[in-house]
Amino acid sequence: MPSYRAPVRDTLFVLNDVIGYGNHDNLPGFADASPDIIEAILTEGAKLAENVMQPLNRVGDQQGCTRHADGSVTTPKGFDDAYRQYCEGGWMGLAVPAEFGGQGLPYTVHSAVGEYLVSANMALMMYPGLTQGAIAAILAHGTDAQKRKWLPKMVEGAWTGTMNLTEPHCGTDLGLLTSKAVPNGDGSYKISGQKIFISAGEHDLSENIIHLVLARIEGAPAGVKGISLFIVPKVAVDDDGALGESNAVSCGAIEEKMGIHGNATCVMNYDEATGYLLGEENGGLKAMFTMMNEARLGVGLQGHAMGEAAYQGAVDYARERLQGRSLSGPKAPEKKADPIIVHPDIRRNLMSMRAFNEGGRALILLTALKSDIAHLSEDAAERQAAEDHLALMTPVIKGVLTDKGFEHAVMAQQVFGGHGYVEEHGMSQFVRDARIAMIYEGANGIQALDLVGRKLPANGGRAAQAFFRDVAEFCEAHRADEQMAPYTKALKKGLNDLQAASLWLMQNAVQKPDNAGAASYDYMHLFGLVALGLMWGRMIKAAQDRLAGDADGDASFLEAKIVTGRYFMERIMPETVAHLARISTGADTMMALPAEAF
């Protein structure tokens, strides 16, 4: 079983030395979370992850969840206690306003700790994760009465939340959904229909479950314009907050799935269950997107967190497993063989994971900071720029970091050889768990379309242009710096490819939308490489600066940072060329075969 060590020092480096977290103490909540306090919070979160969550990770995978004949669901042994500790520690409401029982701290801090907890136990953390998504939706779209009624208990963790979108015949295309809502006349609705793939749909961790359910009010327009969002509690709540009768909602089955066994993925049946409109009538999709956008960042974080956890497992094994001798002569002549970390191809795997993980962490934290700025800043221009960044990077973080998180879980498993394929070492679980992140909250192909079709052209391309300018300015600013020149050169080359791809899209995709679809996946990954490249440029610069001054005991950490950045620039950035080449071929060949020819 792999052990897990939360990378607190790296998080602090990113926050303090790279993204300038400390420059924002004018924002609400930031003053309460000064760098010292953040370090204390991260350290506490690390302990919870390492000591409470991680030991239950394999237990959860092995036991899974059990549905009983009465429709109730039992979670794996120990999950209830860990969940209780999570709630008692105040982690559920870390970034929720104090008026609803939260701690009102920055979302950036929430994301930093979230990585550790998800690395330690992804399946368990989905219960609070879904709850936080539901809290966000009620905060954004609920009436004052709804917020007062539902939020405090959810923030406390006594009630959890879910998202109910998918139906058997519709996932991506929500316009097809058929669940229906009939007005009761008293402001409430009768909700009926079947939802599938509902994470945390039924379980024994909380006394109530607040389902957010998409349904169609009788007589509503067809398609996505006729969808509304409803709050449907598992157990009725009266005006004093007391629990009443069970609602007509039940778990019909638990899905048998590839991974995240510790999370109950449910078929949910609504049979004239009482529900309450959240947000506007027929405005359900918009309201759901509030949850979806935050959820997409959360899923990107999951991909990243799985890549990090798997990487740590591979490092430990590569340092211990003795097999063969270094090509350049024995490195541990006193042992019967060298540890496999001496072999270049093992290093290739470790360095590739490491370079992505550290870049991904920086991109996630920067984007979380932009989310805080977008929500909290009083400066309209700063807010708009932050919103632009957030909108643009959400599909990139979701699509690229989950693809890579899975790829790296597979790489880490490969380092173990046959021992990676048996379940005993836990590497198979990382692969199986990480796989879902590429699929849910919009499969990665949908993220790519969102980037190319929506985010890129939005507001005349303002967000993308701002990003390109950031990269270009960074390269220009450090071009003459001899220490930085090799990195800015590689980054500039990546930017050139990205801009060429963007230009190709402008010239070819408007009249022929299939060209956009055909290019989208490669474009998303090309974009991700440049976005991670910029983070690497900034991290290398920050490390060089600190090494030139007072490294404060971090010298070997900072030197390793620079080596890892160099690996990214030398070995990973060149992939932009292949992406551009593919993008430029367009859709013709891809779409040429008639469907029956496959």
Place this chain on the structure above:
Amino acid sequence: MPSYRAPVRDTLFVLNDVIGYGNHDNLPGFADASPDIIEAILTEGAKLAENVMQPLNRVGDQQGCTRHADGSVTTPKGFDDAYRQYCEGGWMGLAVPAEFGGQGLPYTVHSAVGEYLVSANMALMMYPGLTQGAIAAILAHGTDAQKRKWLPKMVEGAWTGTMNLTEPHCGTDLGLLTSKAVPNGDGSYKISGQKIFISAGEHDLSENIIHLVLARIEGAPAGVKGISLFIVPKVAVDDDGALGESNAVSCGAIEEKMGIHGNATCVMNYDEATGYLLGEENGGLKAMFTMMNEARLGVGLQGHAMGEAAYQGAVDYARERLQGRSLSGPKAPEKKADPIIVHPDIRRNLMSMRAFNEGGRALILLTALKSDIAHLSEDAAERQAAEDHLALMTPVIKGVLTDKGFEHAVMAQQVFGGHGYVEEHGMSQFVRDARIAMIYEGANGIQALDLVGRKLPANGGRAAQAFFRDVAEFCEAHRADEQMAPYTKALKKGLNDLQAASLWLMQNAVQKPDNAGAASYDYMHLFGLVALGLMWGRMIKAAQDRLAGDADGDASFLEAKIVTGRYFMERIMPETVAHLARISTGADTMMALPAEAF
């Protein structure tokens, strides 16, 4: 559950129109398997795969194998009957000489049918697969008496075989193995030790299991030079072939693993079991490599077969699942949504799989033909050229086709969205089953080292030079052909990158072997792209020629072939650039961090 249709027409196209199978009827066995007869054999094999093997694929995954308290192992329900049908059909000995009960047909035919059977049920086919490996080793290294004693029953399928290499502390580095052999004085040995990850180590399909076991004879030299190979039957066999006492070999446990649940992966304990030397004393590694090389081609075939099976599942789903509308306007306006095959990003997945699968099939069949020529030809020069091809392509086929087979199983799963993550549709199983092929019979990193460190420099680079010449000549021969020029241009570009990478290795890896290790994985994939590119060049040319003449009802098949080839050349070949860029960076950055810095 995905259905499976054996691609008989495509196999025949490769055999008859591309690799010139019919030009070799001077070789023993080839005259008995004329194109007409081959078609009949393939059709029979297809029926066995589709109707007998495939329906048991999910059963095997769900039930797995059970070890009982007495050490006996039960396979999933129905496996015994399917295995019986396989044996009764004569498939076990298809390519084994008639004197031992086989049919003496070409290995090429065996490989063609093998793809179908493995696509249909990889886990089940491992039982005969391991047996065929053991048969090959006994054929190559056994005495006449050993061949007469062991082979006929194995060819019949009454006895199966295994390979016992791995021990808990050694897999790749066999020099570390500690299983020991003590002479009994009568020519036999007492074998003791523990072996792990033994596929088909214990089961209920056959009345005896013939284990081939690597062990160290008392007093033998240390390292790989002191390893010998032994025949260790589960049940003793007397000189008349009658079964006697049980041998001191037992299954201590079945591994819990990610996939191939239908195959019993065993911990095998040898406790002074009686064994018989196979081949020379201390020549065990060489003898084992006879099995390994064939097994590596077989594993490459598994990767390919999983990619094909997963592709077919994805195609079926993409044609049926209705979701969203085509970017270029509704394609099925009478339905509530278009089938997702209209979406470019779905096509990207399907076309990528298809282009690799068809290229992989051609490369496998060509290499199988070379294997036949290497074993059967009376022309020394032809034999040497075929042996060179075989040695060179074995790590490429194993490493590249298993990496891609897994990647494509993941792609196919992605086409299903959330429905791919639940076990019900069978797509998760393809991913979990395909994963092992990247690991066993030498993890793919080892294949890459074998290619770069052994196969490339062997005989002054003769094999690689011959391959480069083949590619260059093909490009030159068709350069002036307007229909072929776009393809030869792309292929030539790939060849240039491969030759540049080879030159870089010559100049940089001799003095600094870590540069070879650092380059090896990318080099293997770069090599694979060019090898598949040559197959595609030949397939496109063959399709064009047939379309210009008598397409014989195959016009739409041939047109689809050309489109798929174009996709390969446009979209996949450009990856060579990124591989070359990575190779050229060398080992310095990759190896720079001290082990403790990870």
